[in-house]
Amino acid sequence: MHQICNQYMFLIVPMCRLTTCRSNGCLTMADTQVHRSDTHASTILNGLNRLRKDHIFCDVQLQVGSQLFQAHRLVLSACSPYFDALLTSGLSETHQDVINIQGVQPNIFEHLLGFIYTGHLDVTTSNAQGLLFAADMFQLNEIKQISASFLKLQLHSSNCLGFLRFSQALTCPELSTASRAYIHSKISEVKGEEEFFDLDVETLIEILQSEDLRVDNEYEVFEAAMNWISHDPPNRRKHLVRVLEPVRIPIIQPAQLFRYVEECKDLSLRIATGKLLQDYHPRRKSQASTKVSHAKSLLPSKYYQPRKSSRKRLLVMGGYCKKNSEGWSGWGNTTTLSDVELYDSFDQTWHPFPAMQQPRSGFGAAVIGGTVYAIGGEHESLLSQNVEKYDAVENCWTKMSPLLCPRSSHGVCVVDNKIYVFGGWVGLEMGADIERCDPDDDVWTVHDRLASLRSNFGVVSHEGLVYLAGGASDTGTELRLVESYNPVIKEWTQLASMRTRRSQCAMAVLDDALYVVGGYNSSKNVLSSVERYSLLEDKWIKVKSMIMPRACAGVAVAHGKLYVVGGKGSSRPNTAPPTLDTMECYDPETDIWIDLGRMTVGRCEAAVAVL
Incomplete structure (x- = not known):
């Protein structure tokens, strides 16, 4: 050995010889260099795991149920405070060759031991709760966090209450907080589950x-x-x-x-x-x-007062605004808006909101799970197939897959978390196709066809059915026609007609009744009248008229009241109709309309969504 060392001594070069001189000074190499290996830790873990599997240097056996696991005290103690206390504190287990582990299933313990030796863990729906329980017991915080994060993704109305109890028993704040938030946000679904009754x-x-x-x-x-x-x-x-x-x-x-x-x-x-x-x-x-x-x-x-999270906020989006101007030249002062405003229906205050990417009027809006979608519309006399959604995390609008064809003055609603688009103008003709999109897939398909062509009509969904009312036919005639549509079996049903022909009307559901407000009628001009349809009786009745006539207004329901926003009013001879900047709401209990004052800007053909 001494001879071998002597043979290689010539390879050791004194560091001072590596210094080179130049005419203007000396260039000296660094005295030290720090190297951090990316593979050293995994190499050691792989080696330790190989030794475990081959039962080499193993100095403790862990009895879990009927299975016996070989391990190294040093590794267990280094990874788990539980095992560190068990093996080093002088307890009886410190000197035992075989230690009994209670309260854990063998297959779960096998996953834990595998993670300790490899850092690898397969979490599934069948083992996640067992892993979380065992990780809490053995104080393996990383596994606890991994399992909790996985279970958060599995939250559903049928299991969130069970997850809440489970997380509280283990003192797992991450899963507990997520479960409670899910329960609060989905209480309408949770209250019908078996867990709720227990x-x-x-x-x-x-x-x-x-x-x-x-x-x-x-x-x-x-x-x-x-x-x-x-x-x-x-x-x-x-x-x-x-x-x-x-x-x-x-x-x-x-x-x-x-x-x-x-x-x-x-x-x-x-x-x-x-x-x-x-x-x-x-x-x-x-x-x-x-x-x-x-x-x-x-x-x-x-x-x-309504609860904080149930206080409805009305999102008023886009539309067009016309500055006051005499004569038909007023149309030249029309501006299509991308602006969005937020109205707190409880405080009755307006708040700023991120603008859409594209200005649009005559479009439709949908809300699914708190996400708002703006669909189609018109800008500078060009129809659009653009679709965008509001991303609450990034606080901005993002582009989605476009409609199959550009549309304006169409109807949009949601059934079973799918967006449906009906009718409207498609180029110079009215569209007969019904388009459908599942936002999770972000793909538009042709679902069916309209029973009757129409544009500028009212549309709502209620308990799985879609209701269409009024609008203008392909010949330009205002309609009294009301239809229901079942998107599952693709069946149309004609219902009782409205009392008044109306196009450019708005429609909403309130207390299991359909309301159609305002609109335009060639013989009566812009309408202030309101009709209510009883779903049980298949009958329309007239209710209190709005404070002022409105066509192309936005409508929404919040806190048991009907809100109507903007629109256009009646025009004087040779004058473009004015864009309205006012807002009013209807209380069905008192049959009274309430003036809610002015918006920050007048809007016609805007869309309204409720958050």
Whole structure:
């Protein structure tokens, strides 16, 4: 060995000899160099894992159920605080050759041990909860985080309550927070799942108290509370007062409350609920006004306000604006807008919002899962097939796949998270095709054809059906025609016609009734009239007219009221119709329209979405 070393001594060169001199000075090489290997750690892990599998240098055996696992104390202690305490603190296990591990399935422990030795882990729907439980037990925080992140992606209305209980038992804030947020945002779906009916009363009350419940109206919270009690009336009736306490009864329409009470199948629960709510009964309101006023004075102010996450915001997008100008030359002052404004229907305040990428009017909008889509339309007399969506994370609009053909004055609605586009102008002709898109695939296809050609019509979806009302025919005639369409079986049904022919009208669903507002009629000019259609009776009735006539207005429903935005008014002879910058809302309980003041800019043919 000494001889071998001597043979290679000549290879060791003194570092001073590597210094070279130049006429203007010396160039000296660096004295040190730091190198960090990208493969060294994985090489060691691979070597340790090979030794484990070959049972070389293994100094401890772990008995998990019926299986025995070989391992190295040093590796276990270095990776897990649990094993470090177990193997080094002087406990009896410190000196045992075989250690019993309780509470973990062998297949789960095999995954954990594999990760300790390789850093590799396969997480699946079948093992994720077991991995999270075991990682919590052995204090393997990285596996805990990996498993929690995986389970967050699996959240569904049918499992989110179970995940919440599971995460709380393990003190896993990441999964607990995500589960709670999912429950709050999807309470309308969660309240019908089996897990919801199995909730204990304390967890139920905690959920019902949340400001973050995302509901269309407070009646959904009342319905959730009552359905939970109705699942087991003999044992849950005693909780009626506590369970209804978080519900904001004063902002629920009395007709909805007592329709539920009257349909309650359990007699004793029906009587108890009716007595508890008697001061809100519509037939007793006038008689008990003093009592109700006293009760109101005892309730906190929050009971008269929508929950924070259910406060509806109206997104008013695009359209065109015409500056005031006499004569038909006023059309030359028309500007197509890309601007978007946000209206808080509770505070009645306007707020700025990112503008769309493309100016557009005469287009349609859709909302799916909080994502807003702007579809088609017109800009500078050119029809567009452009589609864009608002990205809440990036706070901007992003482009999506275009429509199959450019469209304007068409109808847009959503059924089962699919976007449907109906009719409208396609070039110089009216389009007969119905286009459909699943935003997850971002592909437009021809789904079916219209039963009747039309443009500038009202369209809504309700309980799986699409309703089309009014509009202009391909001959330019205003229509009274109303149809329903089933997109699953592709079936059209003609319904009772409206009382008034109207094009450029707006349509919405409120309290299981269809409302058609305003529009244009060649014999009556711009309309202020409003009609309501009963789905049960197949019948139209006239309701209170709007404060002012409007055509091409935007419409939306929030907090049990109908909001109508912008549009165009009646024109004087030889004058272009004015663009309206006003807004009003309709309260069906009082049959009264309320003036909500002015927008920051007048808009006609704008689209309105509710967030």
